[in-house]
Amino acid sequence: MTCLATIQDYGLRAIGIGERLLPKEDFTLCQQFTLIGSGLIWNIYFGVLALAFGFFIANAVALAKSARSPWLRKPAEWFVLVFRGSPLFIQFFLAYFLFLTLKQAGILTWLTSAQAGALVVLVLNTAAYSAEIFHGALRSVPRGEVEAADAYGFTGWSRFIRIIWPTSMRLAWPAYTNEAIFLFHATTLVFFSGFPAWQQKGDALYYASYFADKTFNPFIPYPIVAMYFIIVSVTLIGGFGLVNRRLNRHLPQDRRSKLKYRPQIIR
Amino acid sequence: MFSFCADPAAISGSKWLACYLTTGKHVGLYWSFVTVLVLLAITAPAALLFGFGGATAARSHFAPLRLFGKFYIVIVRGVPDIAFFLFFVIALDQGFEWMRHQVLCPDWSEPIRQGNDFRVCPAAKLPLGNAPQWVHEVYGFFLAVLTFALVFGAFAANVLYGAMQAVPRGQMETAEAYGMTHRQTFWRILVPQMWVYALPGLSNLWMILIKATPLLFLLGVEDIVYWARELGGSKQARFSDYPHGDWRLWYFLGLLVFYLAFTKVSEFVLERIMRRLSRGQATVGAT
Numbered sequence: 001m002t003c004l005a006t007i008q009d010y011g012l013r014a015i016g017i018g019e020r021l022l023p024k025e026d027f028t029l030c031q032q033f034t035l036i037g038s039g040l041i042w043n044i045y046f047g048v049l050a051l052a053f054g055f056f057i058a059n060a061v062a063l064a065k066s067a068r069s070p071w072l073r074k075p076a077e078w079f080v081l082v083f084r085g086s087p088l089f090i091q092f093f094l095a096y097f098l099f100l101t102l103k104q105a106g107i108l109t110w111l112t113s114a115q116a117g118a119l120v121v122l123v124l125n126t127a128a129y130s131a132e133i134f135h136g137a138l139r140s141v142p143r144g145e146v147e148a149a150d151a152y153g154f155t156g157w158s159r160f161i162r163i164i165w166p167t168s169m170r171l172a173w174p175a176y177t178n179e180a181i182f183l184f185h186a187t188t189l190v191f192f193s194g195f196p197a198w199q200q201k202g203d204a205l206y207y208a209s210y211f212a213d214k215t216f217n218p219f220i221p222y223p224i225v226a227m228y229f230i231i232v233s234v235t236l237i238g239g240f241g242l243v244n245r246r247l248n249r250h251l252p253q254d255r256r257s258k259l260k261y262r263p264q265i266i267r
Numbered sequence: 268m269f270s271f272c273a274d275p276a277a278i279s280g281s282k283w284l285a286c287y288l289t290t291g292k293h294v295g296l297y298w299s300f301v302t303v304l305v306l307l308a309i310t311a312p313a314a315l316l317f318g319f320g321g322a323t324a325a326r327s328h329f330a331p332l333r334l335f336g337k338f339y340i341v342i343v344r345g346v347p348d349i350a351f352f353l354f355f356v357i358a359l360d361q362g363f364e365w366m367r368h369q370v371l372c373p374d375w376s377e378p379i380r381q382g383n384d385f386r387v388c389p390a391a392k393l394p395l396g397n398a399p400q401w402v403h404e405v406y407g408f409f410l411a412v413l414t415f416a417l418v419f420g421a422f423a424a425n426v427l428y429g430a431m432q433a434v435p436r437g438q439m440e441t442a443e444a445y446g447m448t449h450r451q452t453f454w455r456i457l458v459p460q461m462w463v464y465a466l467p468g469l470s471n472l473w474m475i476l477i478k479a480t481p482l483l484f485l486l487g488v489e490d491i492v493y494w495a496r497e498l499g500g501s502k503q504a505r506f507s508d509y510p511h512g513d514w515r516l517w518y519f520l521g522l523l524v525f526y527l528a529f530t531k532v533s534e535f536v537l538e539r540i541m542r543r544l545s546r547g548q549a550t551v552g553a554t
Contacts, residue, residue: 085530086523087478093492094523097499097516185347190486192349209353216385218361222354226346241500 003030014038014201022200022210028218032211034223039204043232045115046187046203050122051180057123059132065135076131083128088121088186092193097123114195122190126183130176137172138164170247177240181233188225204228285304287509296494300525302408303480303491310415311476315469317420322427340428343421348484355414356486360393367391404489411486426468431457433464463544470537477529481522495519 009019011034023031064076083091095118099111111117141164149163188205191197197206208221215221248256271278272286295357324336343351364387365379372388379386389395394402434457442452484492499515 082523082527084524087481089481089484089492090519090522090526093495094516097513097519100513101516126506183350188347188349192446205347205353206348208350212353212357216357218354218357219379222350225350226342229347230345 003028003034007034009036010034010130012041014041014203014207016199016201020199024214027211027215029183032208032221032224035207035211036204036221037228039202039207039234040228042190042203042205043184043187046119046122046190047180047184047232049119050126050183050187053123053128054126054183056135057127061127061131062134062138065131066138079124080128080135083125084132088125089189089193091121091125092118092189092195096194113198114190117193118190122183122187125186126179129179129183133172133175133179134168136175137168140171141167166247173240173247177237177244180234180240184236185229185234207213274431282399283509287511290509291496292498295486295489296491296498299489299491299494302488303483306408306412306415306480306483307476309412310419311473312333312478313412314419314423314472315418317416318423318427319423321420321424325424326431336424340421340425343418348418348479349485351418352414352482352485355417356410359410359413361385364391364393367393407487411483414486415479419479422472422475423469424466426472427461428477429468430461430465434460466537466541466544470533470541473533473537474530477533478526483525491522491525495522 006028008032010023010031011033012018015038022035061076061079064072065080065169067073067076096112099108099117103109103112111120145163145167146159149159154163188203191202191206200210202210204225208225211221212218245256269286269289271282272289278286284376321339322337324332325340327333327336364385368375368379368387368391371390375388377386409442438456439452439461447455481490481492483490495518496515499513499518501513502510
């Protein structure tokens with residue numbers, strides 16, 4: 001079987017298109033590259049959607065955390081504490097069994113699938129981590145900028161949306177880039193934590209561990225996963241770097257905040 | 268456990284719960300908490316040691332060693348940690364068996380990798396085929412600890428590398444001016460001073476390590492996640508004295524609370540250590 005045929009059969013296997021049965025024996029390098037690559041579709045799906053939804057929730061939570069009223073502040077603090085203080089792995093399990101219980105009661109039955117349920121957990125989790133970053137950024141907006149805004153007669157919402165929020169985003173962006181990278185890494189946990197891979201439609205690491213189990217040789221599939229994730233990380237850094245450039249475009253070159261790749265954060 | 272537990276069908280309410288929570292299986296759950304704590308207690312110093320080695324290697328003047336140190340730091344950071352956990356457990360196991368195979372059975376002619384099998388001679392098996400159960404468990408735990416130490420060693424290496432760079436250059440130059448050798452400057456000037464720069468990173472790492480402990484489950488150790496799944500699953504009256512529905516939700520809620528409390532307590536303790544260590548130092552946090 002040529003590699004092209006393998007790609008046709010397994011290139012979209014992770015979303016259920018193509019050959020139904022996974023390869024059983026005589027695994028070729030091409031099969032491993034193709035299947036693990038097709039699993040990456042799910043990692044990207046979880047990562048992109050969680051980032052997109054999480055960004056807005058995170059901003060809301062960060063604002064609530066900076067609010068003066070304890071009715072807003074306390075729930076936000078608890079939300080951040082619970083999701084940052086406990087392992088993502090346990091959160092996945094807990095959420096899955098919660099959704100199972102709900103399903104038995106007949107509400108929100110679609111949440112037990114990994115595609116929906118795990119996404120909810122990831123959105124909330126990244127929202128909590130990002131909210132902490134944004135909250136820190138909101139607090140470190142230079143006082144002078146706020147005073148200048150006051151002097152120009154900006155008040156309330158327009159002061160926030162025109163002056164404070166853009167600056168806070170600019171300050172938060174390097175840390176937020178790291179958060180995005182580790183969110184993508186965290187997506188590999190989904191199929192190891194209760195959520196079932198229905199019809200063996202799993203993510204990159206799911207297929208890698210499938211190959212490692214079958215061949216009893218970890219030295220091929222896991223480096224393939226590593227390679228794919230390094231590509232994803234580099235792409236993310238590139239994309240976020242563009243946004244960072246735009247956020248910093250009004251500053252002189254030497255005062256722009258650079259993106260730095262910082263130590264790993266496991267959830 | 269208690270004398271009134273003799274007839275589970277006759278009791279109810281809090282008595283039932285007290286009996287239920289002290290069954291043999293639950294004691295297994297409580298011991299697995301100890302497993303987690305033991306893992307933390309062994310892994311933290313081991314990872315620190317690996318990290319120290321990695322950081323020193325990355326600063327070495329000998330180019331291959333420096334490259335190795337930098338590679339160790341970069342590769343573990345760039346790849347999902349779970350991939351590393353899954354990889355190292357098998358890779359280490361096979362590595363050990365392969366080394367023992369080379370030493371113990373030099374005249375073994377068959378290839379080790381036969382298709383989808385990894386075959387070493389029986390004498391090189393780890394643990395030996397006839398070993399008692401506890402040896403298997405201890406070996407599995409040992410592999411898990413080593414895996415954790417390797418992965419977290421890389422994170423620690425990154426932190427310590429940064430901390431070593433952060434020690435003011437003037438300190439080192441002064442030491443050299445006093446005629447200290449390279450080795451002396453390293454051990455007497457650099458190492459004692461780097462901790463205060465490393466501590467924020469290391470305490471962050473400790474939090475991460477706590478939150479990584481449930482991954483033991485993926486490494487095949489019977490840890491708290493394993494027991495919570497086992498015990499929480501629904502039990503029928505035919506198979507158990509204490510039948511109940513699907514309680515996994517509550518068991519995992521318990522685990523969540525455990526981890527929250529653990530991270531909260533650690534945060535408190537680390538704060539105190541930091542305040543203590545930064546006394547008399549020329550940093551912003553010092554008093």
